[in-house]
Amino acid sequence: MELARKNIPLGEPRTSPYGAQWGEWCGCDCVFDANALRKRLGLPDCVDYTEYDGRVAGSDATFFCKECKRAIMGCHPRYAGPLTANLS
Numbered sequence: 441m442e443l444a445r446k447n448i449p450l451g452e453p454r455t456s457p458y459g460a461q462w463g464e465w466c467g468c469d470c471v472f473d474a475n476a477l478r479k480r481l482g483l484p485d486c487v488d489y490t491e492y493d494g495r496v497a498g499s500d501a502t503f504f505c506k507e508c509k510r511a512i513m514g515c516h517p518r519y520a521g522p523l524t525a526n527l528s
Contacts, residue, residue: 442481443468443512448525456511457498463509465502471520472501473528480528491516 443450448470456462474489486507493499499516515524 442477442527443470446470446525446527448527450512453510462504463511465504465511465513467513470514470525470527471517472503472514473526474501474503476528477503493518 448468451467453464453466456465472489477483478487478489483503486505488504488506489502490504491499491501493516499519500513501516502511502513504511514527515521
């Protein structure tokens with residue numbers, strides 16, 4: 441809902457890049473303000489936020505629900521372009 445409100449397209453669900461046991465993930469071209477989103481949306485404890493900085497192996501920032509095994513994967517803030525949307 442928040443992505444749609446800011447006209448940020450959500451990609452089709454795909455098997456997690458970390459293996460099928462991690463469920464389905466959708467990508468989007470945005471940077472998350474994790475603290476602001478967690479507070480404003482009242483995200484439950486089962487939703488983790490992680491920033492992965494693999495540099496040459498790739499990087500991302502992800503909200504992942506441990507209960508439903510679904511994730512939304514955005515851009516790592518260190519590598520996002522100047523026109524990348526910011527979701528807070």
